[in-house]
Amino acid sequence: MQDKPKVLVSDKLSETAVQIFRDRGIDVDFEPGLGKDKDRLLEVIGQYDGLAIRSATKVTDKILAAAGKLKVIGRAGIGVDNVDIPAASKKGVIVMNTPFGNxxxxxxxxxxxxxxxxxxxxxxxxxxxxxxxxxxxxxxxxxxxxxxxxxxxxxxxxxxxxxxxxxxxxxxxxxxxxxxxxxxxxxxxxxxxxxxxxxxxxxxxxxxxxxxxxxxxxxxxxxxxxxxxxxxxxxxxxxxxxxxxxxxxxxxxxxxxxxxxxxxxxxxxxxxxxxxxxxxTPHLGAATTEAQENVAFQVAEQMSDYLLTGAVSNALNMPSVTAEEAKVMGPWLKLAAHLGAFVGQLTDEPVRAINVLYDGQVAKMNTAALNASVIAGIMKAANPDVNMVSAPVIAKDRGIDISTTTQDKTGAFDAYIKLTVVTDKRERSIAGTVFSDGKPRFIQIKGINIDAEVGAHMVYTTNEDVPGIIGALGNTMGANGVNIANFTLGRSTKGQDAIALLYVDEPVPDVAIKALKDKGLFQQVRPLQFDVE
Missing domain, CATH: 3.40.50.720 (NAD(P)-binding Rossmann-like Domain)
Structure with a gap:
């Protein structure tokens, strides 16, 4: 017989919420002062499948390294500054919060x-x-x-x-x-x-x-x-x-x-x-009995659902998909996030509509999860707290029209995703695919065909197709100590619109961006960041 999941509550949480764990058949240790004792937490964390916290417990990489059984961390509240999310992700631990409870x-x-x-x-x-x-x-x-x-x-x-x-x-x-x-x-x-x-x-x-x-x-x-x-x-x-x-x-x-x-x-x-x-007042925004009860109930229910059924909700580092789907969809979810992040970092005005086209085999996948990844990618530029669960809700609340189109294979690629974002001023589009090595690639921007690997640090430029662009980009990056890992160019037709996408080894300093703008060759120069982990 499989052992019951075991959860540690290391911060102050409602007794009623603690009872939810017990009623769902989960063993729970309620030690509301333990989170402040780092050494003691380090000693015991290896016993638990789940950890329910507020803000007092600091979940560091050291704590995570000792958490051999840990599967999920639940934060009763929205802020997760006290959790090392990248370390949790590498460890395979899901981090959940309760974004709307207070x-x-x-x-x-x-x-x-x-x-x-x-x-x-x-x-x-x-x-x-x-x-x-x-x-x-x-x-x-x-x-x-x-x-x-x-x-x-x-x-x-x-x-x-x-x-x-x-x-x-x-x-x-x-x-x-x-x-x-x-x-x-x-x-x-x-x-x-x-x-x-x-x-x-x-x-x-x-x-x-x-x-x-x-x-x-x-x-x-x-x-x-x-x-x-x-x-x-x-x-x-x-x-x-x-x-x-x-x-x-x-x-x-x-x-x-x-x-x-x-x-x-x-x-x-x-x-x-x-x-x-x-x-x-001393940070009392969420300090009411009702709010504290709401977030406590929510985190207990979410953690119980995951530990007992595998259902994932309000996760900050994992999409809401089944284990079977995740194996196939992982690279496509990453591509969807990259497409959204590209547009989100270029868009300064309100988004009115988002259309996502799925072509070929990707059209048969869980497009709701893919859409959520796209929307979260777009919104993270303005709000890093957005995740795949909260992003569609926020988009709906703000009146953004979301539409999805699926179609059978129509081009040279077995599958691709094309994102189009509409604002009051313009329409932006970008398309991408996943190669056989599992790596996402950008294949079209502004209707211009390209083949660009996605890196953590990139620079995007637009310009008229004139001589000197490659030299200006290369010389400016070199003069500022920035190494170019990959350089992609594209144009609509000779002498017309052209774009460049540089994948560089480190963040581009502001002085380099200014130097490019001052040359008078470029209509647009934007440094970009992507989560490629």
């Missing part, structure tokens, strides 16, 4: 913080507790009829928009994936960032922290803000230049701020602390 709670906290800063509630409460009656000191403002700028209109941001509209606020939103149609359904006005800075009476952030969003409210952008604006951040620390904001709060350009997250946490010191017009 959305309402976080959105409600943002609304609460907006009220708090608008009416100076914490300061007024402290004053009244001190026996003072300073009624004239705490003159607030109404939310009704004010303009709320929402940066990030995804799951949480969308809920904030809905609540704000119920408060009779005028809602404007910036989100690179928000279409005009989806914005209209949400009852919000889609704007660019500069317009949002200039028009908003209140601004709230609901985006992940990435290279693109770090200090999105910079010193430069703070100067563009409408006088008297109030800033709310319950998303991620580092989205706002805290020092520059503190200066603006002190001189009155910004009327107030409410922050639940900080650039450095735990935050024991911040430029925003001890300012009368600032409300601060």
């Amino acid at each position: 959305s309402i709670t976080t959105a409600e906290h943002a609304i609460a913080m907006m009220f708090a800063v608008a009416r100076q509630i914490p300061e007024a409460s402290a004053s009244t507790h001190a026996g003072k009656w300073e009624k004239s000191r705490f003159m607030g403002v109404e939310l009704t009829a004010k303009t709320l700028g929402v940066v990030g209109a995804g799951n949480i941001g969308g809920i904030v928009c809905d609540r704000a509209r119920a408060l009779k606020m005028k809602v404007i939103a910036y989100d690179p994936f928000l279409s005009e149609e989806r914005a209209a359904k949400m009852g919000v006005t889609k704007v660019e960032l500069d317009e949002l800075w200039e028009r908003s009476d209140f601004i709230t952030f609901h985006v992940p922290l990435t290279d693109k969003t770090k200090n999105i409210l910079s010193r430069e952008n703070i100067a563009k803000l409408k006088p008297g604006v109030r800033i709310v951040n319950c998303a991620r620390g580092g989205l706002v230049d805290e020092e520059a904001l503190a200066e603006a709060l002190k001189d009155g350009r910004v009327a107030g701020a409410a922050f639940d997250v900080f650039a450095v946490e735990p935050a024991t010191d911040s430029p925003l602390f001890n300012l009368d017009n600032v409300v601060v």
Whole structure:
């Protein structure tokens, strides 16, 4: 008789959620303080098939190396900064999270913080507790009829928009994936960032922290803000230049701020602390009984499903396909992700539609999983937390039209995938196939036939077909110490549109990209990154 799966819960988790494991026939050890004891965790982890955690347990490569039986890690919550996902993937351990369990709670906290800063509630409460009656000191403002700028209109941001509209606020939103149609359904006005800075009476952030969003409210952008604006951040620390904001709060350009997250946490010191017009809380966005119960229940159910039936959901490092499918589809899933990543890194405007054409033998595979891989590839450029499970949900929420076409073999290849992405400004297409060695290849970009191996670091250029392009690319890369592993060129017809795709050994420095742009030969120069592991 096969042994029951065994799970360790090493952080604080609801007792009711722990009972879910037991009710499903799984042995569970509930030791909520163990995650903080790295040495003890290292000693015992080898006994378990599953590990359920929150944020206290740090799952390092050292822990994973000792986890001889471990099959799945379940994070009750969305953030997985405390898990070494690449190491888990190499070890064959699935990492799951619960991306939507605390959305309402976080959105409600943002609304609460907006009220708090608008009416100076914490300061007024402290004053009244001190026996003072300073009624004239705490003159607030109404939310009704004010303009709320929402940066990030995804799951949480969308809920904030809905609540704000119920408060009779005028809602404007910036989100690179928000279409005009989806914005209209949400009852919000889609704007660019500069317009949002200039028009908003209140601004709230609901985006992940990435290279693109770090200090999105910079010193430069703070100067563009409408006088008297109030800033709310319950998303991620580092989205706002805290020092520059503190200066603006002190001189009155910004009327107030409410922050639940900080650039450095735990935050024991911040430029925003001890300012009368600032409300601060210790990262309480997900801190409600309901949210904690929801994410705990979800992670227990997901881990149980996988350990007992092999079903995979909300996995960050594995597609939702059966074991049999994975053997055949693995290289095609990787190709689908590469095609999406290519377009995602080139697209700066909202995506309206995604069409995926499957030709030949790939048309008979699990196209839903392949579509999910494509969509996740596109969206990861703006949101690294997106995975194959959450990406289709996000795309649907944002009104992106997803269409799939399948057809029998029509060309020189036994099978290929062609991706076409439509925005308000343009249509982009790229096609690829998998060779007999299992390696994905790009075979067509912008209708131009090529044969390009996919590497971790690449450079894509477009230009008119004129002499000197190869020399300009080679000389610039060489002058900046970048070694070219593979060089692919293509053109539509002589003297017309041409493209180049370079596979290089290391990331291309910004100075090299600038040097290429300054030559005046190229219409477009883009460094690209691909996950080829």
